Amino acid sequence: MLILVFVIGAALGVIGGFFGARQYMKHYLADNPPISEDMMRQMMMQMGQKPSEKKLNQMMSSMKAQSKKAAKSK
Numbered sequence: 001m002l003i004l005v006f007v008i009g010a011a012l013g014v015i016g017g018f019f020g021a022r023q024y025m026k027h028y029l030a031d032n033p034p035i036s037e038d039m040m041r042q043m044m045m046q047m048g049q050k051p052s053e054k055k056l057n058q059m060m061s062s063m064k065a066q067s068k069k070a071a072k073s074k
Contacts, residue, residue: 037060044056
């Protein structure tokens with residue numbers, strides 16, 4: 001009986017931990033996107049483009065809109 005309670009408790013802990021970590025990572029990535037304006041600027045410069053603030057703002061806003069759209073569809 002004691003072993004059964006331990007196995008059930010461990011299984012519930014693993015399942016709860018998985019969903020808790022998943023929710024935490026979603027929230028973390030929403031607040032801290034994996035790419036920043038500085039990183040975008042560096043990528044554009046490496047591709048031979050002169051990044052303007054307007055272009056950077058457009059790209060960042062389109063990335064945010066795309067991530068919100070993807071979050072809604074899930």
